[in-house]
Amino acid sequence: MLKNVLPSVPIRGNYTYCIMLDLSKVKHIWHTLETSVKAFQDSIIINELIKKHSELIIIGGKYDIFKNYDMEIKKVICNSLRSVAVLLKGNLIFFSSKEQPLVRRVKEVFHGIGFGNGFPVKDKVSNFNKPIYIPKGLDSWENIGIAPSTMEQIKARHLSMVPSETEIQKVPSTGTVQGSTSTYAEPMLDNLVKLKYNDLRNLSSLDVSMNIDFYNES
Known part of the structure; x- marks a missing residue:
């Protein structure tokens, strides 16, 4: 559906693509991420206009459930999402509608996007035991602790x-x-x-x- 719909969407000016992941379903995260990334890449290849003006945001939802998972599982998932964000020069943020500080943070993000100010750049949070917040350009393969990798x-x-x-x-x-x-x-x-x-x-x-x-x- 994404592959068929995205190229037909009329785009003008800056373009922000959000991938929403359900962190509570750990065994479905990669499939959703990979499918969405492929649709995004196909879209910017087809539409050269938005290639230079595209912005990627990966949002991990239901953090209130995810935070109670096994520590090693959280570490693996966070490292994978950070790796994809670094590879694609995207932003990464975790969210839960049940935690007001995270609701406010996401509202700030969409307010910045909606009014042309971009993704708010502030101190990053990369600790996998906390809700991740990493604007693009503030993370690296060295910080993640792995060698530069392909998808x-x-x-x-x-x-x-x-x-x-x-x-x-x-x-x-x-x-x-x-x-x-x-x-x-x-x-x-x-x-x-x-x-x-x-x-x-x-x-x-x-x-x-x-x-x-x-x-x-x-």
């Missing part, structure tokens, strides 16, 4: 620790991994999963289905 490398690293729903279904249920069995399309990812198989099995219980309508959270 595919970020994906492989992320899915080796936090598999998506579809990837979990591909993992054999016998408790062992045969050396000749290829679980994933990417060889590098397949090797990573073999090394961390027990961790992946434990992760399958993390993503509890949430019967919460994002637009009716408040």
